[in-house]
Amino acid sequence: MPGMGTPELPMPDGLVLRPFRGVRFAVEDPAKVTSPPYDLISDADVDALLDSHPNNVVRLILPRSPRDDSSAKSPAPHRQQEPNQTPSTTSRRPSADVEPASTQQQASAPPTPSGTGLEPRYVKARDTLRAWLDTGVLVPDDVPALYVYEQSGPNVLQRGLIGDVGLADPGQRIILPHEDVMPGPITDRLALMSTTQANLEPIFLLYNGDNGTATRLVDEVASKRRPLVSTHTEDGLRHRLWAITDPAEINAINADLHDRQALIADGHHRYATYRVLQRQERLASQVSATSAATGVSGEAGSGRSSGDRSTPQPVVGPWDFGLALLVDSTAYPPNLQAIHRVIPGLPLAEAVAKARGAWRVQDFDDLAQGLAALKGAAEPAFLLAGEGGTHLLTNPDPVQLARAMPPDHSDRWNSLNTSVLTEFVLPKVWGMRDDEQAVRIVHHDTDAAVRLAIRTGGTAVLLRPLAVDDVLAVAAGGERVPRKSTSFGPKPRTGLVLRTFAID
Structure with a gap:
């Protein structure tokens, strides 16, 4: 117009x-x-929440398409979060959805946005919300x-x-x-x-x-x-x-x-x-x-x-x-807790071999030993884990690191472990980008990250949490840390x- x-x-x-x-x-x-x-919320969590109550809010925040509701295990394709646990093998009860209300809008119902071509699962969430308002849920x-x-x-x-x-x-x-x-x-x-x-x-x-x-x-x-x-x-x-x-x-x-x-x-x-x-x-x-x-x-x-x-x-x-x-x-x-990465397309042996050209690599017999070493290591440090071992990366080559980190960011930003991972380890050491397709996310749970790495034949990258003061200072300076760097609770x-x- x-x-x-x-x-x-x-x-x-x-x-x-x-x-x-x-x-x-x-x-x-x-x-x-x-x-x-x-x-x-993992896919297994969705089923457990639906089992807990027929009107659980997960029906609204992670709606499934009507045709998938009784059988599918994938609620929302755009989610970044990866499972924090392996999928449950417990079968869930049949769907107990409230039937959608009449198409005539009630006074309490949310208005229907203009436009067409809405995905069925979002329409399902709208209709479920409307029905629960109309029926007093x-x-x-x-x-x-x-x-x-x-x-x-x-x-x-x-x-x-x-x-x-x-x-x-x-x-x-x-x-x-x-x-x-x-x-x-x-x-x-x-x-x-x-x-x-x-x-x-x-x-x-x-x-x-x-x-x-x-x-x-x-x-x-x-x-x-x-x-x-x-x-x-x-x-x-x-x-x-x-x-x-x-x-x-x-x-x-x-x-x-x-x-x-x-x-x-x-x-x-x-x-x-x-x-x-x-x-x-x-x-x-x-x-x-x-x-x-x-x-x-x-x-x-x-x-x-x-x-x-x-x-x-x-x-x-x-x-x-x-x-x-x-x-x-x-x-x-x-x-403030850490958010870990899993790279399904990168076998652990290959990840470790490539890292040796730029990092000091220490090998550990089990995950607990590796995590203890990570906790005491000077930043930046990363623990690589998956099928066949656990390996701590410390003391990066200063010349390679300085060349990789962006000069238009502050020294504080460039020192963050997630910044080093995004700007140096992923693109320069492993030749890949930090995007939703290549790098999967696991909040907090190191065991879940390792299980996912083993299941996908890839590498888990375990991190220590950032310091609250560093996050506040970066934000106050007008900068933003890389995606999925922090998990406040x-x-x-x-x-x-x-x-x-x-x-x-």
């Missing part, structure tokens, strides 16, 4: 956490309908709230606030990404969010709260008020949720947050997706507003303004915010509170 361009996006002038009407499961045991974040809270969320267990205590975070451009230095993203997961999450018109799981943000007003109120609520939800998950953690609905308390929280910065601890792909979806929905709003102003027939989406004939101005929409958990890292320091449990655009 003439005159249509990239729509102007609202720019928050600080860190904003807006209350919303949370959508929550009305079930006897909330734990049974929750799940880990989508990218930590999911129930929206009566009034908007910020939610205090607590995770506790052996050596674990984390509290934070769940709300709608205002979407800031990274250049504003309000919400800092620290990790690169890949197009596949963004495409997948965008299709899911735009089709369901919902944020189904929160991203995880950390900020330096200096035990300010927001943190003091979070602790007061968790200590003195009755929770909406209290449940225990199979990992031994207790999850509790409270709603803050008092406007004065919400205003006090946002006054405290306004001038602070937040670091994306987990959810880089989802935050990037929030911003792509924001542009997509605002462009659709702009088209609808211009069509209405000029008398051209067109679909009007939820919250879209007709605007003025010359310069249509869409109103602020729910897509201008994204679901997030915000945690004060000074009050609740995060646990404990991560928020998916399914305790959801957000739909129609109800928000």
Whole structure:
């Protein structure tokens, strides 16, 4: 349409956490309908979660195509995460899907996005969400709230606030990404969010709260008020949720947050997706507003303004915010764990032979010995494992290393083990790129990484976790660590509170 361009996006002038009407499961045991974040779920985990409850949230976040639901073991082709365990051999019960609601949209149902050609699995997630809202499996809270969320267990205590975070451009230095993203997961999450018109799981943000007003109120609520939800998950953690609905308390929280910065601890792909979806929905709003102003027939989406004939101005929409958990890292320091790599196409013997030309290689009899040596080694260091042994790489050739590392990055960035792996080991030593097809990802579990390497005839590359201070310094300097460099925890449990655009 003439005159249509990239729509102007609202720019928050600080860190904003807006209350919303949370959508929550009305079930006897909330734990049974929750799940880990989508990218930590293996195919075997999907089956176990479906077995735990017919309405488990995994049906929404990792939907299967209707034709595959009763037999297939592959929920989402764009996921980067690889299994943290070998697939279960336990057969699961037949699907217990709620039948999709009528095609006539109900008041509580998320709006159907315009466009055609949607993949069946995303449509299935939308229809399942709609059915659960219509039948009372999911129930929206009566009034908007910020939610205090607590995770506790052996050596674990984390509290934070769940709300709608205002979407800031990274250049504003309000919400800092620290990790690169890949197009596949963004495409997948965008299709899911735009089709369901919902944020189904929160991203995880950390900020330096200096035990300010927001943190003091979070602790007061968790200590003195009755929770909406209290449940225990199979990992031994207790999850509790409270709603803050008092406007004065919400205003006090946002006054405290306004001038602070937040670091994306987990959810880089989802935050990037929030911003792509924001542009997509605002462009659709702009088209609808211009069509209405000029008398051209067109679909009007939820919250879209007709605007003025010359310069249509869409109103602020729910897509201008994204679901997030915000945690004060000074009050609740995060646990940072490593993310390991598996290279199926690279036999261990070949990987070790090529590494000897640039690294000192030490051979170990078993994995435990190798891991102990890795823990005590100076960075950069990597433990290679798979069929036939364990080998520690240390003391890289300084000339080769310096030649490989990019001069336009800071010394701190170039010293990170994941940077050395991405820029030196993979392309220069092994002659391959660090991409989703060639390099597979395993969070935390060294045994699972080695099993996957053996099963695929490849090499597991085991790493130590990055230091929190290094990650913060790199992000503050405007740089991003290579993809899948960090795993902050404990991560928020998916399914305790959801957000739909129609109800928000």
